[in-house]
Every structure is written in structure tokens, then in C-alpha cells.
Amino acid sequence: MYQHTRLTNNNFTFFQKFRNFDYILLICILLLGFISLATMYSTDGGKILFHTKSHFIKLMVFTMMMLFISFINIKFWFSVGYLSYIVVVSLLVWTYFFGITSSGSKRWMDLYFINLQPSELMKIFIILCLAKYFHRMKLENVNSVYTILTSLIIILLPMGLVIVQPDLGTSVLIAVSGIAVLWFAGINHKYFIYTMLGFVISLPFVIAFLKPYQKLRVLTFLNPDKDPLGAGYQIIQSKIAVGSGGIFGKGFLKGTQSYLEFLPEKHTDFIFTLFSEEFGFVGSVVLLVIYIIIIYRIIAIGANSRSYFAKLFCYGFGAAIFVFITINMSMVLGLLPIVGSPLPIMSYGGSSMLATMIGFGIVMSARVHSQQLIA
Amino acid sequence: MINSSSDNVKKLNSINRRMFITGSLKFFIMVGIVSRLFFLQVKENKKYLTLSDKNRIREWKLAPVRGEFHDYFGNVIAGNFEAYQLHVIPEQVENFKYVIYRLKDLLELSDSEFKKVLKKKKEIKPWETLIVSNNLSWDKFSKINNHLYDLNGVKPVISISRNYPFDENFTHIIGYVSQANEQDIENTELIKKNFVPGLKVGKIGLEKSFEEKLIGTNDIERYEVNAYGRRISQLEFQKGKKGQTLKLTVDTEIQKLANELLKDKAGSICVMDIFTGEVIAMHSSPSFDPNLFVFGISQDNWQIIRNDPMKPLLNKTLQGRYSPGSTLKPIVALSALENGIINTNFTVRCTGKTELYDQTYHCWKKEGHGYVSLRNAMKMSCDTYFYEIARKLGVDKLSETAKKFGLGKKVFDNLFEIEKDGLIPNTQWKKNALGKGWLLGETIITGIGQGYIQTTPIQLCLMTAQIANGGYKIYPKIVIDDKDKIKPSDYYTPLYKNSRNIKIIQDAMFGSTNEVMGTSYRSRIDNPKYQFAGKTGTAQVKKITERERELDLKTSEIPYEQRDHALYIAYGPYVNPRYALSIVVEHGGNGSTTAAPMAKRLFKLIIDRHEMRQSINQKKYLEI
Numbered sequence: 001m002y003q004h005t006r007l008t009n010n011n012f013t014f015f016q017k018f019r020n021f022d023y024i025l026l027i028c029i030l031l032l033g034f035i036s037l038a039t040m041y042s043t044d045g046g047k048i049l050f051h052t053k054s055h056f057i058k059l060m061v062f063t064m065m066m067l068f069i070s071f072i073n074i075k076f077w078f079s080v081g082y083l084s085y086i087v088v089v090s091l092l093v094w095t096y097f098f099g100i101t102s103s104g105s106k107r108w109m110d111l112y113f114i115n116l117q118p119s120e121l122m123k124i125f126i127i128l129c130l131a132k133y134f135h136r137m138k139l140e141n142v143n144s145v146y147t148i149l150t151s152l153i154i155i156l157l158p159m160g161l162v163i164v165q166p167d168l169g170t171s172v173l174i175a176v177s178g179i180a181v182l183w184f185a186g187i188n189h190k191y192f193i194y195t196m197l198g199f200v201i202s203l204p205f206v207i208a209f210l211k212p213y214q215k216l217r218v219l220t221f222l223n224p225d226k227d228p229l230g231a232g233y234q235i236i237q238s239k240i241a242v243g244s245g246g247i248f249g250k251g252f253l254k255g256t257q258s259y260l261e262f263l264p265e266k267h268t269d270f271i272f273t274l275f276s277e278e279f280g281f282v283g284s285v286v287l288l289v290i291y292i293i294i295i296y297r298i299i300a301i302g303a304n305s306r307s308y309f310a311k312l313f314c315y316g317f318g319a320a321i322f323v324f325i326t327i328n329m330s331m332v333l334g335l336l337p338i339v340g341s342p343l344p345i346m347s348y349g350g351s352s353m354l355a356t357m358i359g360f361g362i363v364m365s366a367r368v369h370s371q372q373l374i375a
Numbered sequence: 376m377i378n379s380s381s382d383n384v385k386k387l388n389s390i391n392r393r394m395f396i397t398g399s400l401k402f403f404i405m406v407g408i409v410s411r412l413f414f415l416q417v418k419e420n421k422k423y424l425t426l427s428d429k430n431r432i433r434e435w436k437l438a439p440v441r442g443e444f445h446d447y448f449g450n451v452i453a454g455n456f457e458a459y460q461l462h463v464i465p466e467q468v469e470n471f472k473y474v475i476y477r478l479k480d481l482l483e484l485s486d487s488e489f490k491k492v493l494k495k496k497k498e499i500k501p502w503e504t505l506i507v508s509n510n511l512s513w514d515k516f517s518k519i520n521n522h523l524y525d526l527n528g529v530k531p532v533i534s535i536s537r538n539y540p541f542d543e544n545f546t547h548i549i550g551y552v553s554q555a556n557e558q559d560i561e562n563t564e565l566i567k568k569n570f571v572p573g574l575k576v577g578k579i580g581l582e583k584s585f586e587e588k589l590i591g592t593n594d595i596e597r598y599e600v601n602a603y604g605r606r607i608s609q610l611e612f613q614k615g616k617k618g619q620t621l622k623l624t625v626d627t628e629i630q631k632l633a634n635e636l637l638k639d640k641a642g643s644i645c646v647m648d649i650f651t652g653e654v655i656a657m658h659s660s661p662s663f664d665p666n667l668f669v670f671g672i673s674q675d676n677w678q679i680i681r682n683d684p685m686k687p688l689l690n691k692t693l694q695g696r697y698s699p700g701s702t703l704k705p706i707v708a709l710s711a712l713e714n715g716i717i718n719t720n721f722t723v724r725c726t727g728k729t730e731l732y733d734q735t736y737h738c739w740k741k742e743g744h745g746y747v748s749l750r751n752a753m754k755m756s757c758d759t760y761f762y763e764i765a766r767k768l769g770v771d772k773l774s775e776t777a778k779k780f781g782l783g784k785k786v787f788d789n790l791f792e793i794e795k796d797g798l799i800p801n802t803q804w805k806k807n808a809l810g811k812g813w814l815l816g817e818t819i820i821t822g823i824g825q826g827y828i829q830t831t832p833i834q835l836c837l838m839t840a841q842i843a844n845g846g847y848k849i850y851p852k853i854v855i856d857d858k859d860k861i862k863p864s865d866y867y868t869p870l871y872k873n874s875r876n877i878k879i880i881q882d883a884m885f886g887s888t889n890e891v892m893g894t895s896y897r898s899r900i901d902n903p904k905y906q907f908a909g910k911t912g913t914a915q916v917k918k919i920t921e922r923e924r925e926l927d928l929k930t931s932e933i934p935y936e937q938r939d940h941a942l943y944i945a946y947g948p949y950v951n952p953r954y955a956l957s958i959v960v961e962h963g964g965n966g967s968t969t970a971a972p973m974a975k976r977l978f979k980l981i982i983d984r985h986e987m988r989q990s991i992n993q994k995k996y997l998e999i
Contacts, residue, residue, distance in 0.1 A: 138382050139382055139385045139386050139389060140382075183393055183397070184390050184393050184394065184397075185390075186386065186389040186390065186393070237430075239415060239423065240423050240426045240427050240430065241427070242412070242415050242416060242423070243415040243416060243419050243420060243422065243423025243424070243426075243427075244420070244423040244424045244426070244427035245416050245420075246416055246417070246420045246424065247416065247417055247420070256427060256430075256431045256599075257427055257430065257431075260430070260431050260599065260600065260601040260602060260607065261601045261602040261603065262430050262431070262601075262602045276412070276416070280416060281412055281413060281416040281417055284412050284416070285409060285412070288405065288408070288409065292405065295401075299394065299398075302394075303391075303394075308383070308386060308387075308390075311387075311390060312390070315390065315394055315397075319397055319401075322401055322404075326404050326405075326408060329408050330408065330411075333408070333411045333412065333415060335407075335408075335411060
């Protein structure tokens with residue numbers, strides 16, 4: 001059944017692979033890594049402390065890993081598509097039973113050298129799994145009930161496991177990653193429209209079933225000034241920090257909101273706030289441009305890939321990264337309620353960086369092996 | 376095969392179409408985020424910059440330096456001194472327990488004081504200042520300084536605080552300061568504005584009346600703070616202004632003499648310049664030490680002051696309401712002359728008692744004075760004579776004259792909030808207040824300053840001064856204020872109808888003091904430089920029964936609370952008078968034996984110091 005249109009392209013030499021790298025993407029990733037390191041240094045108050053060191057080590061290790069992944073043939077990622085999904089799902093199940101509880105939710109598993117958050121990995125591996133699922137499918141079959149049900153199960157299973165942790169934010173992001181692939185795979189746009197409508201209509205009922213702290217977040221988003229020292233504190237302080245940054249920012253290491261500790265969670269979800277305070281509108285736009293170039297390169301790689309699997313993965317991953325970035329930014333700018341969602345690469349946190357770097361690695365592998373066909 | 380490849384093409388078309396849709400969506404979302412950034416960082420930048428500064432910059436106010444009080448000669452009578460204090464910032468101490476016990480030893484703190492310190496420590500945040508001791512003696516302060524090597528984190532601090540160098544002498548004029556309470560903060564805007572923990576404000580007297588001038592403004596320190604309120608760095612220090620220094624008209628030496636004269640007695644002395652209305656001395660006895668209140672008075676001391684039967688907390692000069700007794704007689708006589716009821720030739724025969732309206736009215740002299748004219752009646756203080764002219768005069772006309780001369784209403788307006796009006800009764804008053812008609816018998820006793828009539832010592836002093844200056848209105852003052860509130864046209868408006876009448880009264884008062892048979896003859900000074908004229912008064916505290924009248928007890932034989940009040944009013948020198956005074960000694964017995972001799976000593980000093988006072992005055996004009 002295998003069809004080889006080109007016999008030659010199956011095995012590249014190491015040097016050839018190296019030459020096939022997308023250097024623009026690589027430079028942008030390294031640039032982002034450098035910016036994130038500088039920002040982390042600022043959150044530590046201009047000293048090289050725990051967060052900076054830890055972030056640096058992770059950045060080094062995971063960048064190496066990304067390069068390593070790039071050399072692995074895209075065929076390999078195709079072949080482990082389901083397996084990796086099953087592994088991550090089992091990790092989620094393991095976390096459910098034996099995970100580490102911290103600030104009221106059970107999200108982490110203790111791997112001795114690192115605390116891993118499997119839900120973050122799921123954001124990437126669900127794309128891999130669904131990309132594999134739709135790779136061979138004929139377009140006529142995509143909209144069959146069986147396909148839709150199966151893909152929904154693939155999405156809902158990890159979502160459910162993450163919701164019970166509880167971690168609504170990440171589970172929504174997993175769903176977004178999955179749905180992005182479904183969209184590119186060609187599922188009838190009617191379904192998306194219906195789902196959207198259904199969601200909007202059921203929103204009030206969903207809110208009624210939310211946990212009190214989640215309800216509070218939504219209400220706080222709608223009116224942060226109602227309780228400025230309590231629930232609204234984060235969003236108000238974040239807006240103050242961003243707004244006071246102005247056009248050119250307060251200057252590196254001079255973000256008063258952050259070093260005087262008015263800014264909550266400045267290492268993780270609110271890292272963009274700190275960056276924006278210190279580097280202002282100009283700096284923020286520059287950061288956005290870097291992200292846009294990265295996403296553009298990812299999509300370009302997808303477009304140039306011969307295999308449908310690689311295309312699907314790149315488009316899906318590109319869309320997912322875009323959503324992660326915009327949700328995080330909208331959240332700190334007061335456009336969305338506060339949900340725990342890190343800013344890729346910038347935020348402190350190993351699992352998120354690991355997942356993103358794996359994603360970049362696979363995209364890079366798709367680029368290196370762009371002529372690879374997968375039957 | 377073809378099937379599959381055409382399917383591939385379809386799939387590619389589909390995915391590329393959808394990629395395009397997604398791309399446009401992404402573009403709009405990006406535009407949204409950038410415009411939000413633009414809105415926050417460029418358009419609303421000012422607003423958020425202000426909010427951010429409000430977050431990080433906090434002001435600390437320090438207690439302002441209070442203005443001082445000086446006497447007429449520039450002596451400080453309420454000043455500031457450097458209080459030695461001990462501050463500890465718990466957070467900066469490595470071993471708080473060790474340090475605090477070490478301090479307990481060194482300062483010899485009692486257990487209850489120590490507990491208070493520990494309790495205070497619990498109430499504050501670890502980076503706030505704990506004041507272990509707010510007024511240390513120099514000995515202890517230097518002892519602590521010697522042991523500082525052992526007391527990490529302990530800061531000896533010199534802080535500025537109120538001090539009254541003349542102790543009890545000026546308490547009833549100046550009052551005292553103490554820690555501001557909620558009421559003070561609520562009532563006075565300026566206290567609210569300048570409030571810092573530990574701020575001391577005037578509680579009574581001029582300290583309270585002039586709070587707004589005295590308080591000054593805070594030093595302000597601006598610090599950058601973090602989200603938990605901890606100071607990170609100082610940004611600015613803004614020096615405050617010291618409160619205004621107030622100069623009083625009072626002469627410390629005379630004030631001190633007044634205090635000495637009234638030692639162990641309850642009563643009041645006040646002295647006034649009869650032309651300028653300047654109060655030279657104003658003392659109420661017993662007094663108390665205002666320094667006790669500055670750092671909060673101890674319960675023991677407070678109980679002693681509060682439970683003293685002589686009532687040191689009462690300002691008798693302004694609050695004490697006394698029957699004027701015979702000191703009213705100059706006004707009664709003046710009123711009778713002014714209203715043409717009598718002339719200088721009018722005589723009354725005094726037999727010691729007189730029957731009027733079925734009631735017997737006694738003269739103080741049982742045997743009677745015989746035939747007395749106005750001058751002799753004043754001189755010997757014959758009651759019968761004044762019963763008679765009061766009866767002819769009527770209470771309404773009398774009250775009119777009395778009020779004109781300053782009796783029955785506050786002398787200082789609103790300067791002292793505790794000052795009382797006193798009471799000059801008339802028929803209308805009795806109808807309104809008691810709902811009864813005036814009885815003629817009441818007019819008769821009003822004629823000798825008994826009955827409903829009540830005056831304060833400062834009113835008697837003002838009355839005397841206005842008789843002494845020839846019958847002209849003056850406005851008493853105690854603070855030398857650059858901007859006089861009184862219009863020049865209001866000065867020296869005559870209070871008499873005929874100036875000859877004033878002369879008659881002055882002459883009669885001269886006789887009372889300087890002629891044989893005068894009630895205060897024994898207290899006279901013959902030297903014309905010091906010679907003064909006065910009128911004694913003895914105010915009954917209760918009605919004297921017939922039995923007591925027969926017994927005729929000496930003052931020392933009567934229980935203290937039932938003894939008469941002794942009063943004396945006087946002015947001097949008789950030729951070219953300048954000063955007037957009033958003396959009240961509660962339960963002092965007799966005006967001529969208790970109060971008048973005090974006047975003698977006072978006038979000596981007052982007139983001796985007159986030239987000094989004048990030279991200060993001239994210097995003031997020279998400076999202008």
C-alpha cells in the first residue's frame with residue numbers, strides 16, 4: 001500500500017537536516033527566550049535568584065530538546081500520535097489519584113527532579129493525536145457521526161480529567177487546541193456555529209454551576225472595582241501596571257508595580273504585565289510582532305509540508321499558540337476573566353515550556369522533513 | 376489511486392480555505408489587543424500613572440512643633456522641650472525578647488508599665504515604631520546610650536514636647552495639652568489635617584481657644600512603599616512650620632505673687648489695666664501642674680486633683696459665681712446718683728437693723744452707724760443706707776447700671792469656653808426664669824449684693840476698672856493681638872450720664888481705704904505713689920439665723936463651708952489710676968481682714984513694675 005513518489009528523500013544526512021532548519025523561527029524562539037529571561041530577572045528584583053536560574057536552566061534544556069526533536073523524522077511523530085495521547089491521559093489519571101495538591105487543586109505529579117503538569121502537555125499531544133486521526137480520513141467521512149463522536153471523545157476525555165483537578169482554564173485551552181484541529185480537518189462549519197450558539201445560550205446555566213471562586217472571577221471581570229482589595233485586586237493592579245507603562249515604559253528593572261509587589265503572580269500568568277510596564281506600548285508591540293512572526297513561520301511550514309499530517313499539526317499548533325497568547329494577554333489587559341493560562345515561553349513554569357518546546361520541535365521536524373510523505 | 380489523490384486535493388483546498396478564514400480572524404483579534412494596549416498605555420496613561428504613584432508613594436506626617444506662649448516681657452510660659460524617648464522597631468531587633476527584658480532592667484519599669492509596652496507591641500506592625508518610653512530622665516537616657524552596644528535595634532530619640540516652666544501658675548489661663556482624642560479630631564478641621572499618632576492638642580484654656588494658631592504644620596516625609604506598606608526608600612522631606620507664638624498681657628511676677636497670696640486658699644485674683652483692658656494677672660486657686668497632663672496623667676494624680684474639696688479644676692475667676700456682697704455698693708450708689716434718686720447730702724439713720732415689709736434687715740454693725748451720708752455709708756459699708764437707696768431705686772434701674780458696667784455677661788466673649796455669665800436679676804428675669812413676681816424684699820438685699828445676683832471675679836475687676844478710668848468702656852484682653860477686633864470708635868464710650876457721679880464714687884472708695892473708720896483702712900498705703908482706693912465685700916454663703924446672730928462667732932469658729940466669702944475690689948494709684956483688681960477668697964471670712972491685705976501687697980508690686988511695663992510698650996512703638 002505504501003506509495004513512494006520520491007525514493008530519495010527518506011533519509012537526510014545530519015548536515016542536510018541542519019540546512020533545512022527554519023532559521024527565522026529558531027532566531028525568534030531564541031529571542032523570545034532571551035526576553036523571557038530578562039523579564040524573569042526583573043521579577044526577581046534585578047538579581048539572579050531562584051526564578052531566573054530555574055528559568056534559564058529550563059530554557060537551555062528544552063531548547064536542546066527542541067533541536068533534538070527537529071532531527072527526528074516527522075514519520076516518527078505520526079507513529080506515536082495515539083500512543084503519546086494515551087500516555088498523557090494515563091498521566092492525568094495518575095495525577096487524579098496520586099498528584100500533588102497545591103493551592104486547592106491537584107495538577108502536578110512529582111517526578112523527583114521536576115513537578116510535571118500533564119494537562120499542559122495535553123495541549124500539544126491532543127493536536128498530535130487528532131492530526132493523526134484525520135490524516136488518512138477521506139473528506140466525505142470527516143462529517144460522519146462516527147468521526148465526530150470519536151473526535152469529541154478524544155477531546156472530552158482529557159478535558160474532563162483536567163476539570164476535576166480542578167483547572168477550568170487549562171481544560172478550555174485543551175478544548176481549543178482540539179477544536180482547532182477539527183476546524184482545519186474540515187468538519188462542517190455549521191457544527192461550529194451551532195456549538196457556539198449553544199454555548200452562548202447555555203452560558204447563564206453554566207455560570208450557575210460554576211464553583212464559587214470561579215463565579216467570583218466572572219463577576220470580578222464584569223466589575224473589578226466592586227471589591228478592589230479582594231477579588232478585583234489582581235486585575236486592577238495589572239491594568240495600573242500596564243497603563244502606567246506608557247509609550248516607552250518605565251525602563252528595565254524600574255517597574256514599580258512589580259518590584260514593590262503590587263503585581264500578583266508576576267512570574268507566571270502576569271508576566272506580560274511586568275514586561276509591558278517596563279517596556280511600554282512599543283515593547284509590547286515588539287513582543288507581539290515576535291509572536292506573530294513565530295506563528296506565521298509555523299503556518300508557513302505547515303503550508304510547505306507535503307504530508308497532510310504535518311500540515312494539520314502545524315496549523316493546529318499555530319492556532320493553539322495564537323489562542324494561548326491572546327487569552328493570556330486579554331486576561332491581563334482586563335478583556336477576559338482571569339483564567340490560569342500562561343504566556344508561552346515567557347511565563348515561568350516547566351510543563352508549559354516543555355509542551356511548547358515539544359510543539360516547536362515537531363514543527364521544526366516538519367520543516368526539516370517537509371518533503372516526507374506519510375502514507 | 377486517482378480517487379485518493381483527488382481527495383487529497385479536496386482536503387488541501389479545504390484546509391487552505393479554512394487557514395485563510397482563521398488568518399483573518401487572527402488579524403482582527405491582534406488589532407483588538409493592540410488597540411487595547413494603545414488605550415491603556417497611551418490614551419489612559421496619565422490616569423494609570425497617577426494610580427501607580429498613589430500605590431507606591433505614601434506620606435508620613437510628623438508631629439508639628441507647637442507655638443509658644445510668652446508673657447508681656449517675653450518670658451516663655453508655655454514652651455517646648457526636648458523629651459528623651461526610646462523607640463524600638465521590632466522587626467529590626469534580632470532578639471526582641473532579650474532586648475525588651477534588658478530595657479525593663481535598665482529603665483526599672485514596673486510590671487504594669489512593662490505589660491503596657493508588650494500590649495502596644497502586639498497592636499502595631501513589626502516595622503512600625505514602638506515607643507517604649509516617651510519621657511525619660513537624662514540619667515536613664517544616658518544610661519541607655521551607654522548600653523546601646525548591647526541593645527541592637529533600640530533607638531534613643533529626642534522629640535519635642537510641651538513644657539510649662541511655671542507649673543501651676545498659669546494653668547487657668549493657658550490650660551494644658553494632652554493627646555488628641557476622637558472628639559478633638561472630629562471638632563477641629565486643622566487637628567484632623569495635622570493629626571499624627573501622639574499629637575498633643577489643647578484641652579482647655581487658651582491652648583484650646585488658639586489651637587488653630589498654635590498647632591503649626593506637619594513635617595512630611597514621602598516614602599516609596601511596597602504592597603505591604605513597608606518603607607523602601609525616602610523620596611522627599613518637607614519641613615513643616617512651627618505654630619504661631621502668642622504673647623500674653625500677663626506679668627509673670629504678679630501672677631506668681633497672686634499664686635503665693637492664695638496659697639492653700641480657694642479663690643481668685645485678677646488685675647487689669649484700666650485703660651487698655653490688658654489683664655495683668657488672672658489666677659484661680661488652688662491650681663494644678665499642667666505638666667502632669669502632657670504625657671497623660673496617672674490615675675492617682677487625677678484622683679487627687681478631682682477629689683480636692685477646693686476644686687482646682689474650676690477656674691474661679693471666670694467660672695466662679697459669687698454674690699458680690701458690698702463690692703456691689705459702688706454700683707448701687709452710682710445708679711442711685713445717676714437716676715437722681717439721691718444726692719450727696721442724702722442721709723439715712725442706721726440703728727443696726729431696719730423693719731421693712733414685715734421683715735427685719737440687719738446692718739453688719741449691730742450698734743448701727745447713726746446718721747450716714749453716701750460717702751460715709753460707702754466708707755463704713757453701712758448696709759442700712761443701701762437698703763434704703765435700693766428700695767427707692769428699684770431693681771430694674773440697678774440692674775441696668777450694673778450691666779452697663781460689665782456685670783452679668785461674659786467679659787472675654789468666646790475666648791474661654793468655660794466662662795460663665797453670672798446673673799444680674801430684674802423683675803423681667805424673675806418672671807421669665809422663675810415664673811414669679813419680684814418681691815420688694817429681694818430688691819433690698821440686692822442693694823447689698825446678696826440674693827439672686829451672681830458675678831464672676833473678672834466681672835468685678837472690669838467693673839472696678841471702668842469706675843477707675845472715669846466711667847469709660849474698655850475691652851479686656853489677655854492675648855496681644857496685632858489685629859484688634861474692636862473699632863477705635865468703640866473705645867472709651869462713656870458709661871455715665873454725669874461724670875461728677877463717677878468722681879463721687881471714686882472719692883467714697885478712697886475714703887473706704889484711706890480714712891479712719893474705712894473698712895480697709897488697715898490695708899492702706901500712705902505713700903501716694905502706691906495709694907489705692909477700694910471696697911471690701913463679705914458675701915454670705917447662707918442666711919444667718921437669729922441664733923447665730925446672737926452668738927456672733929469668729930470666722931475660725933464656723934465650719935469651713937459655712938464661712939463667708941471675702942471679696943475686695945480696688946484701683947490704684949489713687950492719683951492718676953492705672954490698675955484695677957478684684958480679689959475673692961472663698962470662705963475667707965471677712966473682706967477687710969482677708970482680701971484687702973492681699974491688695975496692699977499686690978499694688979506694691981504692680982506699681983513697682985509699671986515703669987518696666989511702660990518701657991516695653993515704648994520699645995514696641997519704637998520698633999514700629
